[in-house]
Amino acid sequence: MAVWKEKTLISVVGPTAIGKTALAIQLAQYFHTEIISADSRQFFKEMEIGTAKPTQTELAAAKHHFINSHSIQQLFSTGDFEAEGLKTLDEIFKTHNLAIMVGGSGLYVNALINGLDEMPEIDLSIRTQLNEQFKTKGITPIQAKLAEVDPEYFAKVDQQNPQRMIRGLEVFLSTGQKLSTMLSATKKERPFNIIKIGLNTDRAILYNRINSRVDQMISNGLIEEVKSLSGFRAYNALNTVGYSEVFDYLDEKISLEEAISSIKQNTRRFAKRQLTWFRRDEEIKWFEPDEFNRITDHITQTINYKIIPQINNNLYY
Incomplete structure (x- = not known):
């Protein structure tokens, strides 16, 4: 009770x-x-x-x-x-x-x-790669990929925030699991x-x-x-x-x-x-x-x- x-x-x-x-x-x-x-x-x-x-x-x-x-x-x-x-x-x-x-x-x-x-271990090389991609190509490719692999998380958070976008994508690329499920x-x-x-x-x-x-x-x-x-x-x-x-x-x-x-x-x-x-x-x-x-x-x-x-x-x- x-x-x-x-x-x-x-x-x-x-x-x-x-x-x-x-x-x-x-x-x-x-x-x-x-x-x-x-x-x-x-x-x-x-x-x-x-x-x-x-x-x-x-x-x-x-x-x-x-x-x-x-x-x-x-x-x-x-x-x-x-x-x-x-x-x-x-x-x-x-x-x-x-x-x-x-x-x-x-x-x-x-x-x-x-x-x-508890969040999983992240492959730091993937994080570095995504940060470099953001610097050279902007946030649009990261948004597009995250929307494809974890549409639930993508729909919930500020899509103009690179930190949120990179976080969602790096979890999926490192673990194969959606951040939205965690x-x-x-x-x-x-x-x-x-x-x-x-x-x-x-x-x-x-x-x-x-x-x-x-x-x-x-x-x-x-x-x-x-x-x-x-x-x-x-x-x-x-x-x-x-x-x-x-x-x-x-x-x-x-x-x-x-x-x-x-x-x-x-x-x-x-x-x-x-x-x-x-x-x-x-x-x-x-x-x-x-x-x-x-x-x-x-x-x-x-x-x-x-x-x-x-x-x-x-x-x-």
Whole structure:
């Protein structure tokens, strides 16, 4: 019989630009707790505008972890996030009964909630070969091959992220097995409860929000930010939506108008993949972004229905 544990992690997920940050801050204030970011690019302190990080005002409104915590020159894998995230949760739970995790990076959310399976040994010569191929021929051939050999993994992750594409392909070429079959086939037991909240809205509204966010990024100085990061452009974190398109503009491959249009289009595609990923999880309860009262009612009722009766009956793990 599953018995409700003492501590609870509230996971807030959904597509980019849906309003996850605002909700997480509201929840952290409402429940008097702290936030763990599971956004794979907001870890990096060098990347600000193009990652839509919380503002200084938002960061001051609730304590955040894993925002500006690493440099793009550091490798910070999903396994690293799982280990460091669990340690951070242990610290939060020393003084709080609840914690908030927010982010749209499905692999990182999954790592903290379900854990990661042991990954196989990789033939380093294959990794070197794929990295060289990326440098000389770009990401397109790698995308095409990965889509052929592991379409499930290809459909789930950011297809504009070379690190994700190379990782999926190197596993298959080294082992003959799909990475998609290795990702948390068996969930790890966690010493805390998990309540999953998903945000979504009408597609036209979401796409308008994405387009408006991109326009705001440009107004806020995205072009200048990307220019300042030119010396780091070989790092995987910068080969992502919002940065790679601006680099193409700076290289005079496309016009500024084309770059902005491509950022919007690629971000909309990314949002669709995020929703595809999260909709597979039947434990997620979905809400509109502005349904704060319904969300807090759901969280409170879930806790009350499961914790209070079991405390009264003196049931423990």
